[in-house]
Amino acid sequence: MDAGDRYEVADLGSAAAGVRRVDWAERSMPVLRALRERFAVDRPFAGIRVAACLQVTAETAVLLRTLVAGGAEVRLAASNPLSTQDDTAAALAAEYGVGVFARSGVDAETYRRHVAAVLDVAPTLIFDEGGDLVDELHAAGRADLAAGVRAGCESTTSGVLRLRQMARAGALRFPMVALDQTPTRLLVDNRYGTGQSTVDGVLRATSMLLAGRTVVVAGYGQCGTGVAERARGLGARVVVTEVDPLRALAATLAGYQVLPMAEAAAVGEVFVTATGNRDVLRAEHFALMRDGAVLANAGHFDVEIDIPALTDLAVERHSGVRAHTDEYVLADGRRLLLLAEGRVVNLTAAEGNPAAVMDIAFAGQALTAAWLASAELPPGVHAVPDEIDREVAELRLAATHVRLDTLTPAQAGYLNSWHRAD
The missing domain is CATH 3.40.50.1480 (Adenosylhomocysteinase-like)
Incomplete structure (x- = not known):
């Protein structure tokens, strides 16, 4: 061979x-x-x-x-x-x-x-x-x-x-x-791992200060939850978009504002998609975004951000304005920054x-x-x-040398019995 x-x-x-x-x-x-x-x-x-x-x-x-x-x-x-x-x-x-x-x-x-x-x-x-x-x-x-x-x-x-x-x-x-x-x-890999490494990828690609900025997180599953937590921990104002009412409720109870993307697009400065679905950020959203808005995807496939639509809207495209950062210039002069070609940003712009x-x-x-x-x-x-x-x-x-408590025989018996305790 x-x-x-x-x-x-x-x-x-x-x-x-x-x-x-x-x-x-x-x-x-x-x-x-x-x-x-x-x-x-x-x-x-x-x-x-x-x-x-x-x-x-x-x-x-x-x-x-x-x-x-x-x-x-x-x-x-x-x-x-x-x-x-x-x-x-x-x-x-x-x-x-x-x-x-x-x-x-x-x-x-x-x-x-x-x-x-x-x-x-x-x-x-x-x-x-x-x-x-x-x-x-x-x-x-x-x-x-x-x-x-x-x-x-x-x-x-x-x-x-x-x-x-x-x-x-x-x-x-x-x-x-x-x-x-x-x-x-779900807890360790998605929430804590992907949450940290996604924010790491955004920071490596842009070297931006997140404190005081508005970060829009699309999807409040475990990955989105982690991204939102890490962004808020660095001082960002976080807006969440969701299609699931239970997850949207969880986001509001965690203190985040929940908006439709049609409204969030106009206020966001950094957008992170974490839904597993396609076309989460589309042409109608790009049309509302601020100059310099950053677009990143934490999902596995490069379909969450509609890159063909972004390409069609752009009159100029500047590849590699920074490592893993491409600039799309729209007809009115606004610039949208796409990270990692819309691929999984934590593994492309950072180290996972x-x-x-x-x-x-x-x-x-x-x-x-x-x-x-x-x-x-x-x-x-x-x-x-x-x-x-x-x-x-x-x-x-x-x-990691973490020790747990153990149940006493009485406690184990209580948990396994339907009788009321004496």
Whole structure:
């Protein structure tokens, strides 16, 4: 097998820099380190072939090293070429035994070729982030491989939405687990991780002062909640837009103003979309925005901001006025600043969620994969078992030396009885 069958990276010579980057991330990932030691003994992935389409970051490398230690053969493509760390990709290929097909900034054709290449391993398990592996396995040219897939994991809200639609239509050919819906992931990864890293991406791309500015957050799910909290913590006035009445109520009770986007567009200075839906910011909103308004997307797909409509409205486009910042000049002279080409801003303009956050998220993914390696599930979308999510929380607390109270026998008995206490 020649090198072209095993990897395609930008520069294999950057592997040493990638190793240093991965080592730094591992310092904040004690749960995955502990799982790697466990898996090296138990070998839950012996004979398992894993095809992964994930963000190519140092934290992902720690996850994949854990799978390899457990006996897995792993191939990786980048789910977002703009976030690919080329030195990490090189380290995975040269030092950690992972077949990597990822280079920063590749075009759509190369991206599709990379996705196809990881499936050449004829996977037993798949790790998807946005559904591209699932799409490819259900396409006419690769559908024969679907029969060999035992199960898979989907990491994004947008990807899970698509999977549920496939399952309802009877089109999903193998079981997929909705990783993004566990309590630990919703709380830690989405709210605290994405909340912090999205604001980090906006600040790195613009170097702006958020204090005193009006930040409009579209969507008050866990990600939107985290963005709103972090922006308010830096002194911003936060406006929330929502279509769900319960989430809108939660936003008002948290002290945020809730407006329709048609009204928020006129007052906002920074806009962050976090809905998982398309066309959240549209032409009619761009027409109302102030000069210098900043547009950023925290969702996985680049459809939440209607970029074709923005392009049509612009009379000039200045690419790279700052790193990851493009300026669109409208006919009346107003300038709108689009960050990260409308892609997931925290991974494109920043470095994604902190390693401590991804330790929790990826520990759940590793334990779920170990369960799937032997589980027998029907095609459809499945939840992560509660005991796995609980184990992740317990492992992280133990690793950070947090101790819990325990119930007394009387307390345990009281909770498990319908009789009134004496």
